[in-house]
Amino acid sequence: MEVFYTNKKIIGPINIKFKNNELVLLLGHNGSGKTTFLKALAGVVNFKGEIISSDGKPFYMATGYVFQNPETQIVGSTVWEDVIFGLENIGLEREEIEKRALETLKTTGLLNYKDFDPYSLSGGQKQKLAISSILAMRPKFLLLDEPTAMLDKYDRMIIKRLIEQLKKTGIGIILATHHVEIFYDIADRIILMKDGLVKYDGAALEKVLREYYEEGGVKWRK
Numbered sequence: 001m002e003v004f005y006t007n008k009k010i011i012g013p014i015n016i017k018f019k020n021n022e023l024v025l026l027l028g029h030n031g032s033g034k035t036t037f038l039k040a041l042a043g044v045v046n047f048k049g050e051i052i053s054s055d056g057k058p059f060y061m062a063t064g065y066v067f068q069n070p071e072t073q074i075v076g077s078t079v080w081e082d083v084i085f086g087l088e089n090i091g092l093e094r095e096e097i098e099k100r101a102l103e104t105l106k107t108t109g110l111l112n113y114k115d116f117d118p119y120s121l122s123g124g125q126k127q128k129l130a131i132s133s134i135l136a137m138r139p140k141f142l143l144l145d146e147p148t149a150m151l152d153k154y155d156r157m158i159i160k161r162l163i164e165q166l167k168k169t170g171i172g173i174i175l176a177t178h179h180v181e182i183f184y185d186i187a188d189r190i191i192l193m194k195d196g197l198v199k200y201d202g203a204a205l206e207k208v209l210r211e212y213y214e215e216g217g218v219k220w221r222k
């Protein structure tokens, strides 16, 4: 696939496959194309070519995309309303909507907050809510753009734990991040981007991470 902005190629060509059950870290220095690639995978920006899902359908149909700033995604006046909004939009039966919202909030640990105003939540909880509202739609792949960028150290660990837990449910996760040191030990695969292309696609080898860090002028510390 390729992405163009006003005739300039920003991404690609990239030919890639994603598997369920896999946590993929999308790495790359600023401007390397992570966000644009992730948005193309989600079908949020136009792209040429195609990435096909294992069931033969376009990949974007199987994805749920979580924006970097969780506040931009808040649509409900309570946590519960926020999670059911998308489910109502896809026209599910009331019973199914409530079942899914309940299940999702249990998984993400927000059930006790279901009547809270989303804006009253902590940063980590807001991020969990943004993830919940997408998860409730039951995507096969969860696409996360810098999910810890707006969070302090404590909340980052909470999100890491949630992601570890979600991984066990069999969902595929593609996570664009600068916080390599937080996620590398739970990643199954690393995709390293540079100038809109994939420079490395494989296991989270320390050698690759060290090179990536040092290229950015930062010393790699485990």
Ligand code: ADP
Binding pocket: 005, 010, 028, 029, 030, 031, 032, 033, 034, 035, 036, 037
């Ligand atoms: P990253 O997420 O890795 O920082 P981006 O995907 O945001 O990278 O950006 C990749 C490239 O695309 C950059 O050169 C950026 O300037 C360019 N770009 C991003 N968004 C737009 C846009 N809306 N119009 C034109 N160029 C853009």
